[in-house]
Amino acid sequence: MARESTGTSEQQVQPIRIFDTTLRDGEQCPGASLNRKEKIEIARALEALGVDIIEAGFPIASPDDFEAVQEIAGIIRRCSVAGLARCMEKDIQRAGEAVRRAEKPRVHVFCATSEIHRKHKLKRAEEEIIKMSVDGVKLARTFVEDVEFSPEDASRTELPFLAEVVSAVIEAGASTVNIPDTVGYSIPTEYAAMIRYLVEHVPNIHKAVISAHCHNDLGLAVANSLAAIEAGARQIECTINGLGERAGNAALEEIVMALKTRQARLPYSTNIDTRKIYAISHLVASLTGIQPQPNKAIVGKNAFAHESGIHQHGMMQNAATYEIMNPLDVGIPASKLVLGKHSGRHALRQRLEQLGYQLDDQQLTEAFERFKGLADKKKEIFDEDIISIVDDMSRTVSKVWEIDSVQTTAGTGVIPTATVRMRNLQDGTLLQDAATGDGPVDAAYSAIQRITGITVRLRDYKLNAITSGKDAQGEVTIEVESDSKRIRGRGVSTDIIEASAMALVDAINRIIATAEQQQKTESQGVTL
Secondary structure (H helix, E strand, O other): OOOOOOOOOOOOOEEOEEEEOOOOOHHHOOOOOOOHHHHHHHHHHHHHHOOOEEEEEOHHHOHHHHHHHHHHHHHOOOOEEEEEEEOOHHHHHHHHHHHOOOOOEEEEEEEEOOHHHHHHHHOOOHHHHHHHHHHHHHHHHOOOOEEEEEEEOHHHOOHHHHHHHHHHHHHHOOOEEEEEEOOOOOOHHHHHHHHHHHHHHOOOHHHOEEEEEEEOOOOOHHHHHHHHHHHOOOEEEEEHHHOOOOOOEOEHHHHHHHHHHOOOOOOEEOOOOHHHHHHHHHHHHHHHOOOOOOOOOOOOOOOOOOOOHHHHHHHHHOHHHOOOOOHHHHOOOOOOOOEOOOOOHHHHHHHHHHOOOOOOHHHHHHHHHHHHHHHOOOOOEOHHHHHHHHHHHHOOOOOOEEEEEEEEEEEOOEEEEEEEEEEEOOOOOEEEEEEEOOOHHHHHHHHHHHHHOOOOEEEEEEEEEOOOOOOOOEEEEEEEEEOOEEEEEEEEEOOHHHHHHHHHHHHHHHHHHHHHHHHHHHHOOOOO
16 A cells, blocks of 8 residues: 655654543443443453553542442553543542552543633632642642643633643643543634643643643544644544544544554654554444444445445556555455354454454354354354454343344234243243234334333334345344433344344343442442
8 A cells, every 4th residue: 555755754753642531531422331341341452552541431420430440440551541530529539549550540630711611610710710720630649640630621711811720730730731622612723723822821831741632513623633733732632433422522543543644744653553443443333332424534334445436446456546544554354354164263363363353262262152153154254243243242241131042923914923032141041922013123122021021112223234245244233211221232143133132132131230230339328
């Protein structure tokens, strides 16, 4: 693949820190709730990807969030682990305790600074905001050496006051100052000008790293982040697949690949192993149930797809005519490796490693068993099938119920009926029931709910073919409502009825796990 000629060898390539907040800001995306085991799975993948800082959560939010941050802090060794806290004593104490075991602990404190937040949310004067911010940083420093401070809604804060706050928190001990475009209001020239203003008007700015945290409400998060780098920012806060509140955050994969692809224009580098981008994108999409749109840059299904005849002709002559990146550079298989039921463990392990997955012997054994089971149903196993197997293994929610068999009848003039047999994994019993419905999926869902005793309301149902061909696996993702809570579920099978049933059972297992966690919390008498 042709690469852009640098022509700027005299320019020194400067390092950019990647601060990933998928587990904190990304999880705040509606419907993207993750349990502790899933957060640990993503944290390990982020460490392997090469991010510099993982913001593991908001420890004061819940006991489960605290425990997740604490456990991640004890596991992750190669990058910093941060916990978020408001400039409040109880928040900071909780965050400090959560990251205490980390090899490189960080506490990230924030306080709103814009006029609209001062007047309507905090109801505090400018002097009080500065005192809260300084006190928060000083308290955080009693727990960790590495403290980051964010003036929330910085992009709508008066520049002189913003500079005053930033100077005060650096003096108090903040080693990183993050300048958030909290509501995605800025445009690139404006955001860059704000960073430059701080560089020029904050006397002690050289004592801290400037960070950028951009939201995507106007679709400018990545553009604003790149503008911030050119203006002096040396840390970028982002998420996998651009997950986050409202329209999301700056997408890690887009920022990293922009710097890699346009290094002649942007002489900056990151520690990211870009070949692992595709795998972690699929992992996050699988665990959250939120798939990137097909035309999503870098990791979307169509990012390296060409349908136009003119484009296809150009690609056959020279791929660089219509591709500015090599798909292999982001871990996207450029060609398929056909595996089948006669393939062995070694071939599967090799392909998994090529796709960016490192499995231990126990995980490989499980993956190989699933691979063989799928190979009995399909003639050819594609890369997407392999990725789906590993993603499904990563869904580590504790199982209470498991599908044993599903039989359905449907057709013109026939009442759709489903007979479902399920296994209770807690006592090993098999339970069977039958139900009718508006269609085979509806009938199966009725039978499953009767067996488990859990009633839900289906809010969203999506069916996606993982691979092409008549024997393609179907991936079903659903969102159900139970006790006013939205829960996602996922199922994969060559039979879409079975995949649909598996998705509902996955959601029901999550409902049970959530209820058990809540009951545990209430029994401990925890109040926040």
